[in-house]
Amino acid sequence: MGDETPANLEEAIMTTDRELAIFEAAIKLGALYHQWVGTPVSRASAELLEKAIEKSVILQPYVEEISVGLDRSLMTPNMHGYSEVAGLMFHVEIVTRVRFSYCRARLSPKDDYPYMEIVECNEAGKNTPD
Amino acid sequence: MGDETPANLEEAIMTTDRELAIFEAAIKLGALYHQWVGTPVSRASAELLEKAIEKSVILQPYVEEISVGLDRSLMTPNMHGYSEVAGLMFHVEIVTRVRFSYCRARLSPKDDYPYMEIVECNEAGKNTPD
Amino acid sequence: MGDETPANLEEAIMTTDRELAIFEAAIKLGALYHQWVGTPVSRASAELLEKAIEKSVILQPYVEEISVGLDRSLMTPNMHGYSEVAGLMFHVEIVTRVRFSYCRARLSPKDDYPYMEIVECNEAGKNTPD
Amino acid sequence: MGDETPANLEEAIMTTDRELAIFEAAIKLGALYHQWVGTPVSRASAELLEKAIEKSVILQPYVEEISVGLDRSLMTPNMHGYSEVAGLMFHVEIVTRVRFSYCRARLSPKDDYPYMEIVECNEAGKNTPD
Numbered sequence: 221m222g223d224e225t226p227a228n229l230e231e232a233i234m235t236t237d238r239e240l241a242i243f244e245a246a247i248k249l250g251a252l253y254h255q256w257v258g259t260p261v262s263r264a265s266a267e268l269l270e271k272a273i274e275k276s277v278i279l280q281p282y283v284e285e286i287s288v289g290l291d292r293s294l295m296t297p298n299m300h301g302y303s304e305v306a307g308l309m310f311h312v313e314i315v316t317r318v319r320f321s322y323c324r325a326r327l328s329p330k331d332d333y334p335y336m337e338i339v340e341c342n343e344a345g346k347n348t349p350d
Numbered sequence: 351m352g353d354e355t356p357a358n359l360e361e362a363i364m365t366t367d368r369e370l371a372i373f374e375a376a377i378k379l380g381a382l383y384h385q386w387v388g389t390p391v392s393r394a395s396a397e398l399l400e401k402a403i404e405k406s407v408i409l410q411p412y413v414e415e416i417s418v419g420l421d422r423s424l425m426t427p428n429m430h431g432y433s434e435v436a437g438l439m440f441h442v443e444i445v446t447r448v449r450f451s452y453c454r455a456r457l458s459p460k461d462d463y464p465y466m467e468i469v470e471c472n473e474a475g476k477n478t479p480d
Numbered sequence: 481m482g483d484e485t486p487a488n489l490e491e492a493i494m495t496t497d498r499e500l501a502i503f504e505a506a507i508k509l510g511a512l513y514h515q516w517v518g519t520p521v522s523r524a525s526a527e528l529l530e531k532a533i534e535k536s537v538i539l540q541p542y543v544e545e546i547s548v549g550l551d552r553s554l555m556t557p558n559m560h561g562y563s564e565v566a567g568l569m570f571h572v573e574i575v576t577r578v579r580f581s582y583c584r585a586r587l588s589p590k591d592d593y594p595y596m597e598i599v600e601c602n603e604a605g606k607n608t609p610d
Numbered sequence: 611m612g613d614e615t616p617a618n619l620e621e622a623i624m625t626t627d628r629e630l631a632i633f634e635a636a637i638k639l640g641a642l643y644h645q646w647v648g649t650p651v652s653r654a655s656a657e658l659l660e661k662a663i664e665k666s667v668i669l670q671p672y673v674e675e676i677s678v679g680l681d682r683s684l685m686t687p688n689m690h691g692y693s694e695v696a697g698l699m700f701h702v703e704i705v706t707r708v709r710f711s712y713c714r715a716r717l718s719p720k721d722d723y724p725y726m727e728i729v730e731c732n733e734a735g736k737n738t739p740d
Binding site for chain 2: 515519520521522525529531532535537539540560561562
């Protein structure tokens with residue numbers, strides 16, 4: 221998005237930085253969900269997996285912060301003593317930034333559904349505490 | 351999102367329907383990318399796979415339209431005569447709707463990167479042709 | 481595996497065709513499980529998804545037959561009316577062949593675990609009906 | 611496989627422990643390939659990801675040893691400075707055991723294909739060095 225072609229310029233008119241930050245946050249939540257669901261995990265290995273997911277997501281463009289928690293209470297061991305990452309295990313918060321606009325979004329269970337939602341959006345120098 | 355609790359109401363104040371439509375479109379693009387990358391595919395099986403991806407995405411909330419094309423020209427057969435779905439093969443357009451707001455977003459290659467972008471946003475009864 | 485280098489020859493001594501057929505069947509079962517788990521699905525879309533999985537697996541080397549069934553009874557709709565493919569939904573049978581040796585293997589639920597097992601192995605011209 | 615039903619007994623006659631060890635090794639190789647392909651990765655994050663894959667695979671039944679290497683030389687940064695795990699990056703060795711039979715298998719590139727093969731099989735107390 222660095223070099224502004226006319227097409228990009230038009231797009232920039234159509235969407236605000238705040239909207240782009242929202243867009244980028246949601247991409248990452250959707251992506252991590254489907255990348256990691258099904259991974260074998262146990263209470264003992266969960267912390268390493270959380271770190272690996274965080275390190276993977278933070279590589280992606282516009283990501284400022286990411287925290288991943290996997291709900292150990294849902295890791296009921298199967299007959300072989302492990303579980304698989306399920307959608308309802310995810311407690312994720314992500315902050316994306318596009319220029320001066322920030323979006324904080326979340327993936328966590330709500331009514332037995334792995335729910336993704338926008339938590340808040342801020343413009344640097346405006347609503348954010350200094 | 352049907353029954354409005356106070357928490358939801360506050361959220362509704364913070365984000366517009368247009369922003370929610372953007373958020374939902376991006377979730378689906380991020381999700382489908384990581385769900386389907388790596389799937390064995392050939393030029394002969396590509397059409398069925400496109401249909402299966404479309405049928406899978408359309409199930410998800412807020413999705414109005416989805417079209418998936420997989421670039422056959424990138425399906426160079428390996429030594430066993432098939433390929434795997436790669437990020438650059440995707441040509442996807444999705445339309446999401448939250449109440450009267452629509453977002454059209456796209457996943458397609460740009461500078462050798464599988465690029466996701468907002469194409470346009472519309473409010474029904476306002477910018478859309480009648 | 482067509483052109484036999486000395487290294488391959490040694491390997492051929494170490495493992496029988498029957499063992500190679502077993503090896504190849506298991507690769508495909510492990511692969512399809514993790515490729516497709518998490519895919520959004522409904523009773524209405526299940527048949528198309530089954531076909532797409534079959535068409536994808538049959539592309540891979542040594543696969544002679546593949547049948548995929550997804551257990552509709554486990555597709556309990558979530559709050560948005562769809563499900564995601566879960567390990568216990570799979571009823572898969574695959575037949576692989578390495579030269580004259582066949583392996584039939586299966587993925588299906590057993591004691592609430594998505595169980596993969598060898599069903600039978602045959603040598604063409606020996607145990608198989610003509 | 612603990613409680614032997616008549617069906618299991620028959621199966622035990624049909625397949626040797628060595629064959630079962632081969633079967634289990636291949637399941638894990640196929641599974642890990644499709645679970646982790648597509649994960650965002652960089653040279654800096656690769657080691658953590660390797661450890662996470664190892665910890666995930668070792669949880670699964672019959673796995674005695676697992677080592678995962680991801681080829682940094684293939685991690686060409688995209689326009690945003692990262693890569694995604696590709697099939698050809700994998701250098702994996704796994705050892706499975708069923709009772710006294712061991713199978714060592716490998717996933718590594720061969721002729722530009724992510725090749726899975728049996729390296730050796732041993733019976734404890736027979737071919738293995740003491």
